[in-house]
Amino acid sequence: MPGDTDHLSEIHLEIGSRLARQDHRYTTGRRHLVSVLAQAGQPMTLPDIVTADPDLAQSSVYRNLDVLVRSGVIRRISAGGDHTHFELAEPLLGHHHHLICISCGGIEDIHLDSEVEMLVDQSLTDIASRSGFTPIHHSLDLHGHCADC
Amino acid sequence: MPGDTDHLSEIHLEIGSRLARQDHRYTTGRRHLVSVLAQAGQPMTLPDIVTADPDLAQSSVYRNLDVLVRSGVIRRISAGGDHTHFELAEPLLGHHHHLICISCGGIEDIHLDSEVEMLVDQSLTDIASRSGFTPIHHSLDLHGHCADC
DNA sequence: CAATATTTGGGAATGAGTGTCATTCGCAAG
DNA sequence: CTTGCGAATGACACTCATTCCCAAATATTG
Ligand SMILES: [Mn+2]
Ligand SMILES: [Mn+2]
Ligand SMILES: [Zn+2]
Ligand SMILES: [Zn+2]
Numbered sequence: 638m639p640g641d642t643d644h645l646s647e648i649h650l651e652i653g654s655r656l657a658r659q660d661h662r663y664t665t666g667r668r669h670l671v672s673v674l675a676q677a678g679q680p681m682t683l684p685d686i687v688t689a690d691p692d693l694a695q696s697s698v699y700r701n702l703d704v705l706v707r708s709g710v711i712r713r714i715s716a717g718g719d720h721t722h723f724e725l726a727e728p729l730l731g732h733h734h735h736l737i738c739i740s741c742g743g744i745e746d747i748h749l750d751s752e753v754e755m756l757v758d759q760s761l762t763d764i765a766s767r768s769g770f771t772p773i774h775h776s777l778d779l780h781g782h783c784a785d786c
Numbered sequence: 787m788p789g790d791t792d793h794l795s796e797i798h799l800e801i802g803s804r805l806a807r808q809d810h811r812y813t814t815g816r817r818h819l820v821s822v823l824a825q826a827g828q829p830m831t832l833p834d835i836v837t838a839d840p841d842l843a844q845s846s847v848y849r850n851l852d853v854l855v856r857s858g859v860i861r862r863i864s865a866g867g868d869h870t871h872f873e874l875a876e877p878l879l880g881h882h883h884h885l886i887c888i889s890c891g892g893i894e895d896i897h898l899d900s901e902v903e904m905l906v907d908q909s910l911t912d913i914a915s916r917s918g919f920t921p922i923h924h925s926l927d928l929h930g931h932c933a934d935c
Numbered sequence: 936c937a938a939t940a941t942t943t944g945g946g947a948a949t950g951a952g953t954g955t956c957a958t959t960c961g962c963a964a965g
Numbered sequence: 966c967t968t969g970c971g972a973a974t975g976a977c978a979c980t981c982a983t984t985c986c987c988a989a990a991t992a993t994t995g
Contacts, residue, residue: 662961662972683951694975699952701973715866720951736919745917753909760902761928768894769933770885777926779910784918811941811992832982843944848983850942869982 648675648729652710659708667701669693674711674725680735680744682720716778718742727774734777740786749777797824797878801859808857816850818842823860823874829884829893831869865927867891876923883926889935898926 652671653663673689674681683702687693702723705711710729714722716737722744724730732754736745749757758775765772801820802812822838823830832851836842851872854860859878863871865886871893873879881903885894898906907924914921 660972664961664973666974696953696976697974700975703953704973713866715864717862717864736914736917738919739922745919747910747913747917749906749909749913753905756902757898757906757926760898761896761926764896764898765885765928765930768885768896770887770894770928771931772928773888773930775926775928777906777910777924779914779919779921779924781914781922782920809941813942813992815943845944845946845984846942849944852984 645672645675648725651729652705655708655710661704661708666693666697667705670698670701670705671710671725674723679746680714680716680722680724682718682722682742684720686723714744716742716744735779736783737778737780738783738786739780740782743783743785745783747779794821794824797874800878801854804857804859810853810857815842815846816854819847819850820854820859820874823872828895829863829871829873831867831871831891833869835872863893865891865893884928885932886927886929887932887935888929889931892932892934894932896928 649663649668649671656663656667669690670686670693673686673693677685677689681689683695683698686698687695702711702713706713706723710726711723712726714724714735716722716735717739719742724746727733730746731748733746733748736747738744757777761775762772764770797820798812798817805812805816818839819835819842822835822842826834826838830838832844832847835847836844851860851862855862855872859875860872861875863873863884865871865884866888868891873895876882879895880897882895882897885896887893906926910924911921913919
C-alpha cells in the first residue's frame with residue numbers, strides 16, 4: 638500500500654503538535670497506541686488494542702486513551718457491548734457514521750451523501766435551538782447484523 | 787391530564803399480551819416498572835427508576851428490564867454515562883431520536899421531519915446492502931449541553 | 936387446595952474501567 | 966553528555982454498574 642507510511646507520519650505530526658499545545662508529551666507508548674488505531678481502520682476495543690500490540694500495558698492504554706480523547710485526538714464510541722470502542726477523532730478521519738453489529742459487536746465506518754448529511758445537521762440544529770440545547774456533534778448508527786453474523 | 791390513565795392502560799394491555807405470547811407473566815413488579823417509564827416520558831437510568839418507585843428491588847428491576855428488552859417492549863440506550871438508560875420501545879412510543887447532554891447525562895426525546903427521516907433511512911439501507919449488512923434499526927443522537935448545563 | 940412453573944429480592948460475584956504510587960522516561964538547561 | 970524535575974509508566978488494588986445465585990414467595994392450572 639503506497640502512501641500509507643506518509644499518511645501515518647502526517648497523523649503522528651498532527652497529533653504531536655496537538656498534544657504539545659496542551660503540554661502533553663507524545664511518548665512511544667502513545668505513538669504505538671495511535672499507530673494501532675490508525676492501521677486498524679475501524680473502531681477498536683481495549684482487548685483489540687493490546688492484542689494488536691502486546692507490549693502495551695492495559696492501564697497505560699486506558700490512561701492514554703483518556704488523555705487523547707480529552708485532547709480531541711481520539712473519539713470514544715459507546716456501542717452497548719461489553720467494551721467501549723475507540724477510533725481516531727473526526728479532525729483526523731473525517732466525519733462519518735457506523736454500522737454496528739448486534740451479534741459480534743463489530744463496528745464499521747460508513748459515509749453519508751453530503752446532501753443527506755447537511756439536511757440531518759440542519760434538522761438537528763433547528764430542533765436543538767428550540768430546546769435551548771447547544772449542539773456539539775451528532776452520531777448516526779445503523780444497528781443490525783454484519784455480513785459475517 | 788385527561789386521557790393519561792387510558793393511555794397507560796392501553797400500554798399495559800399491549801405489553802401484557804406481548805409477554806403472554808412469550809410465556810412471560812406480567813407481574814405487579816413489571817407493571818410498576820412500566821408505569822414508571824411511561825410516566826417519566828424520557829429515558830431513565832436504574833437509579834432514576836428505583837428513586838421513582840422505591841418499592842422496586844434493584845436486582846428485580848435489572849432482571850425485568852432485561853426480560854422486557856428481550857420481549858421488544860423496552861429499549862436500552864447506551865449513552866456513554868455511568869448508567870444505561872431505558873425507555874419504552876418504539877412500537878409503544880413511536881420512532882424518535884435523542885438529545886444527549888454530555889454534562890449531566892440527561893436524555894430528551896426529539897422527532898425528525900418524516901421527510902428527513904425517510905431520506906436517512908433510504909441512505910442507510912443503500913449503504914447497508916452494499917456491505918451485506920442486515921439493518922434492524924438506526925439511532926441518531928445529538929450530543930451537546932442541555933439548557934440546564 | 937395441591938402441584939408445578941415462574942418470579943422475587945437480598946446479597947455475593949463479576950469484570951470493565953479508574954486510582955495509586957514507586958519507578959522510569961523525556962526534555963531542557965547547563 | 967550530565968543533571969534535575971515534572972510527566973508518564975505499569976503492576977496492582979480498588980470501585981461500582983451489572984449479573985448471578987438460590988431459597989422464599991407468587992402466579993397458573995386443574
Ligand atoms: Mn452525520
Ligand atoms: Mn431516524
Ligand atoms: Zn457481526
Ligand atoms: Zn445537562
